[in-house]
Amino acid sequence: MGRALAFMGSMSSVGKTFLAALACRWFAKKGLRVFPFKAQNMSLNALATEEGEMAWAQAYQALVAGRKPSVRMNPLLLKPLAEHQAEIIFLGNPEGVLPAGRFREFRRAYRQRVFAVLEEVLAENDLVIVEGAGGLAELNLLEGDLANxxxxxxxxxxxxxxxxxxxxxxFAQLLGTLELLPEIRDLCVGLVVNKFRGxxxxxxxxxxxxxxRSGKPLLGLLPYQEVHFLEEDSASLVRFSGFVTERPLKVAVLAYPYLSNFLDLDPLRHEEDVELIFTQDPRALEEAEAVILPGSRNVARSMAWLRERGLAETLKKLAGKKVLFGLCGGFQLLGRTLRDPEGLEFGGEVEGLGLLPHETLFRRPKRRGPLQDRPDFPFWKGPLSGFEIRYGRSFWAGEEILSLAQGEVxxxxxxxxxFDDAxxxxxxxFLRERRGLAPQPPQAYQEKxxxxxxxxLEHPAFSAFFEALGDLDKF
Structure with missing residues (x-):
């Protein structure tokens, strides 16, 4: 039976995902077979493998540990659909919708199924790095809290x-959490103070x-890091003003409600001459060389929001002046009409932006998994691989299509x-040429x-922390 070490937070956004990824990297480099695991994740950032859907965060942790992403790394994924509703994904497959007021029943129903997965992966690996969800001491949620x-x-x-x-x-975060949970206090091997400055x-x-006060060692006083990969909190990414750096290539991402799979764009954030911002400001769209319309978990509501804010008209005025690029839901929004007769996402019919001529129909089954196409883009005419997660099917000129371009839309x-470097x-x-900038060679994102x-991990504070965790016999 393999060992496990859990990274739990005193609240959300304390750095659990990043530290768990570092742990996966550290112990894998020591020669251990490491398996990342998060029992339940609520996220609109999903990767589709041959097995089905899983959260990007655990896929990222797998990749840095040298492992192939597996849906068992995130057995239960909740994808918000609308207020108080979420799609249930278990081991990569959709299993219905979780309605408001049914959360406790839902967790009881999935507890043993999720725990059985952890038993399996413990038996197959040297070390399982477990990431918690949110804060550990949410007292009103403890019963059935299968992630913590x-x-x-x-x-x-x-x-x-x-x-x-x-x-x-x-102090209140750490001491308060342990004080509120005396029955598991003995399981805590130590404390971490993260994001320290000074x-x-x-x-x-x-x-x-x-x-x-805690009776626990302070294992790490870890400095604030500017290194940010695959951040899942879209709210923290949104900028309501314009661009602020001197980087010459400006790319704006339209941050409409129900924004999903925005981690598709993470590699752009790490290009040296690119400033990428998530924005709702029409002035930023006008300043950018390209505007990206990312995925949306409810395209009808996203479209309504675009109209209410006047951004639909802004996009129409920018067509022909800027490069407009839609990804999945964003691609659907660029088309003429969206129809959802079964109510899979929004129900009814919605007029799109009309900047591309295709129409979209939502219907079962949900398509998820690897996907290949040969798009005819101004800068790319050949095979391209990715993955799909969608109910929508788009049609143009009597045929179903996966990609479409007209001019620079x-x-x-x-x-x-x-994530494809080429x-x-x-x-x-293509954008650099439009701005009169010199072309750049490919940068290997995964290596970066x-x-x-x-x-x-070479930083003295981080290396000392992981060295302190390195004696697995004490766990």
Missing amino acids: YELLRTFRLPFVLIGDIDRGGV AVELFEEGGRILSA LGTYLHGVF FRTAFLN VAGALDRV
Whole structure:
């Protein structure tokens, strides 16, 4: 039976995903067979493998550990559909909709199914890195909390408790969490104060206080990192003003409601001459060289929002002046009509932007998995691979289509295309040429991710933390 180590947070956004990814990288480089695991994730950022859908975060952790992403790494995925509703994805497959008021029943129904998956992966791997969800001490949610409390208690998992000093209140975060959960306090192997800014000696007394009050060692005082890959919180990405850096190539992502799969665009954020912003500001769209319409989990509501804000008219005025690129739901929005007779997403019929001539029909079954096409784009005319997650089917000139371009308005159903280094470079060089900038050679995104994580692990504070965790016999 393999061992496990859990990364639990005192609240959301303390750095669990990033530290779990670093742990996957660290222990994999030590020669261990490492398996990332998050029992339940709520996210609109999904990757579709041959097995089905899973959260991007666990796929990312798998890749940096040298493992092929598997739906067992994220057995339960909830994808918000509208207020108080979410699509249930279990082991990659859709299993209906979770309506408002049924959350407790839902968790009871899936508890044993999820725990059975963890039992399997523990038996098959040297080390399972478990990531928690949100805050550990959500007292009103403890019963049936299969991603945190129940998981730790049932499997007696050792865990690291992480606090975020950058947002303040780190003593209350860490000590309060342990105080509220005395029944699993013995499972905590130590504390982490994350996102620290300033001289280490400024927190020496703070570290002593935490250790004395908790009875747990302070395993890490980890500095704030500017390295950000695959951040899942779209709200934190949205900028309501314009571009702010001197990077010459400006790309705007239209951040409409029900924005989904925005992690498709993560590789663009790490190109040295590209400033990518998620925005709702029409002035930013006008400043950009390209405007990307990303996926949407409810295209009808996204379309209504575009009209209410006057952004539909802005996009129509920009057609022919800017490159407009729609991905999946964004591709659907660029078309003439969207029809959903079965109510799979919104129900009824909605007029699109009409910037491309196709029409979209929503129908079962849901398509998910790898996808190939040969788009005829101004900068790319050849085979292209990605993945699909959709109910919508688009038709033009009597045929079903996966991609379409007219002039510099283009779209595709292929998610993940910007992770293709050659395609991303061709797209950006097309934009560079429009701005009179010199073309650039491809940058290997996957190598950049691994290299950035390795540089973080070389930092004395991070290396000391993982060395402290390295003695697996104590877990």
